[in-house]
Amino acid sequence: MRVAFISDLHGNIHALTAVKRFLSENIVNQVIVVGDLVGYGASPGPVIDFVRREGWPVGLGSSDLRVAMEFGEREGRKGIADQVLQWTKKTLAPEQLEYLRRLPPGGRLMTPVGKVRYFHGSPHDPEQRLDLMASERELEDLAEQLSARVIVVAGSHVPFMRMIGDTTFVDPGSVGLSLNHEPGADVAIIDCIGRKPKVMLHKVPYDYSSSAFDIMAWNLPAVIADVIRTGRMT
Numbered sequence: 001m002r003v004a005f006i007s008d009l010h011g012n013i014h015a016l017t018a019v020k021r022f023l024s025e026n027i028v029n030q031v032i033v034v035g036d037l038v039g040y041g042a043s044p045g046p047v048i049d050f051v052r053r054e055g056w057p058v059g060l061g062s063s064d065l066r067v068a069m070e071f072g073e074r075e076g077r078k079g080i081a082d083q084v085l086q087w088t089k090k091t092l093a094p095e096q097l098e099y100l101r102r103l104p105p106g107g108r109l110m111t112p113v114g115k116v117r118y119f120h121g122s123p124h125d126p127e128q129r130l131d132l133m134a135s136e137r138e139l140e141d142l143a144e145q146l147s148a149r150v151i152v153v154a155g156s157h158v159p160f161m162r163m164i165g166d167t168t169f170v171d172p173g174s175v176g177l178s179l180n181h182e183p184g185a186d187v188a189i190i191d192c193i194g195r196k197p198k199v200m201l202h203k204v205p206y207d208y209s210s211s212a213f214d215i216m217a218w219n220l221p222a223v224i225a226d227v228i229r230t231g232r233m234t
Contacts, residue, residue, distance in 0.1 A: 009174075010036055158179050
């Protein structure tokens with residue numbers, strides 16, 4: 001069983017389209033989105049519609065939460081992300097907002113190697129990011145609590161994999177706004193066969209210039225275009 005995990009699409013339709021082509025050439029049994037369909041990018045509506053058409057399971061991300069639900073708002077925030085989220089709220093159609101509101105906090109998948117759990121932040125809070133560099137004991141306790149052989153989380157925008165005992169922890173990185181100093185869309189493919197899962201982290205090239213142009217055309221913060229082109233936050 002081969003599963004692709006993608007996350008932090010962040011309204012980047014050019015990156016998402018490239019990922020779809022990549023996955024058509026690297027056959028998988030399932031594609032799962034670990035949250036944040038919206039935020040930063042200039043095409044939140046098309047990204048939501050794309051994922052809905054594909055029928056991919058999606059977990060609620062922190063940006064999705066803050067766009068779709070009033071209790072996701074935080075007073076006094078005026079950063080770049082918040083500027084784009086306010087713009088996104090005005091851009092999305094009512095049915096797209098309703099889709100975000102109905103997203104579950106995460107999910108689980110039974111595979112030949114055991115249970116896979118995925119969620120954007122922590123098991124019950126997409127805004128509480130799980131630190132994959134935490135102590136082994138802390139992560140061991142979480143794995144035991146969840147009874148999972150694979151735990152997939154997101155939000156860092158940096159692809160990462162760590163083995164703790166019999167459990168594999170994975171952050172697939174970001175499709176729409178990767179921050180590992182290399183432009184492109186991040187994809188994690190996990191082979192859930194044999195005695196233990198095998199994780200492959202991929203960087204998929206796409207038309208960064210078009211994504212950056214869309215940012216500027218919608219008068220969104222120019223720094224986002226720079227991040228898309230460079231893969232780093234300056």
